[in-house]
Amino acid sequence: NAGVMQNPRHLVRRRGQEARLRCSPMKGHSHVYWYRQLPEEGLKFMVYLQKENIIDESGRPKERFSAEFPKEGPSILRIQQVVRGDSAAYFCASSLPRGTSKAPDTQYFGPGTRLTVL
Amino acid sequence: QKEVEQNSGPLSVPEGAIASLNCTYSDRGSQSFFWYRQYSGKSPELIMFIYSNGDKEDGRFTAQLNKASQYVSLLIRDSQPSDSATYLCAVSLYNFNKFYFGSGTKLNVKP
Numbered sequence: 001n002a003g004v005m006q007n008p009r010h011l012v013r014r015r016g017q018e019a020r021l022r023c024s025p026m027k028g029h030s031h032v033y034w035y036r037q038l039p040e041e042g043l044k045f046m047v048y049l050q051k052e053n054i055i056d057e058s059g060r061p062k063e064r065f066s067a068e069f070p071k072e073g074p075s076i077l078r079i080q081q082v083v084r085g086d087s088a089a090y091f092c093a094s095s096l097p098r099g100t101s102k103a104p105d106t107q108y109f110g111p112g113t114r115l116t117v118l
Numbered sequence: 119q120k121e122v123e124q125n126s127g128p129l130s131v132p133e134g135a136i137a138s139l140n141c142t143y144s145d146r147g148s149q150s151f152f153w154y155r156q157y158s159g160k161s162p163e164l165i166m167f168i169y170s171n172g173d174k175e176d177g178r179f180t181a182q183l184n185k186a187s188q189y190v191s192l193l194i195r196d197s198q199p200s201d202s203a204t205y206l207c208a209v210s211l212y213n214f215n216k217f218y219f220g221s222g223t224k225l226n227v228k229p
Binding site: 033035041042043045048055056091093105106107108109110111112 | 150152154160161162163164167206208210212215216217218219220221222
């Protein structure tokens with residue numbers, strides 16, 4: 001499967017627990033983006049990363065949320081001390097490095113992780 | 119002002135008709151433009167991208183870009199009930215590492 005992979009697909013947590021969401025980009029892609037989508041609402045940008053580097057985290061809530069994309073392994077979105085308002089679908093997208101195509105910033109989405117906070 | 123504006127809809131069209139979805143953007147520096155389709159409960163799926171003024175056709179889909187007026191549209195010919203989904207417009211300011219999504223237009227194609 002050459003697509004963007006996310007796991008788990010569904011995650012249930014109780015208030016105060018930690019949630020870890022993982023994203024493996026498409027083969028050859030070095031840029032990863034995280035989005036949150038509340039029910040019946042649009043995509044909300046959270047963070048944009050390259051390997052070992054955060055490019056833009058202007059959409060990331062300053063408290064409790066963090067993201068990383070290590071040299072080896074998947075990108076991780078970590079939510080500490082989850083609250084009910086964190087219940088949402090979290091999507092990861094990936095894109096090619098610059099200079100590799102006419103529209104290298106085309107983003108391809110993974111299937112998402114549905115987080116439910118009880 | 120939002121970077122990307124779309125009418126939330128719903129836009130209802132009969133089966134076989136042309137569906138026209140519109141999107142405006144605020145930053146004249148925008149370089150690439152994308153249309154995604156999102157079915158309920160699913161992730162966004164890329165339909166097509168365009169970066170030059172004019173039309174780009176792919177099957178039943180045509181994207182139209184007018185940079186002077188700062189709008190991009192998507193036409194769906196011979197609309198099918200399976201086209202019923204939310205359509206997201208996105209723009210990229212590549213040189214500034216910025217990528218903005220609109221809130222989407224819900225399309226209903228009635229049999």
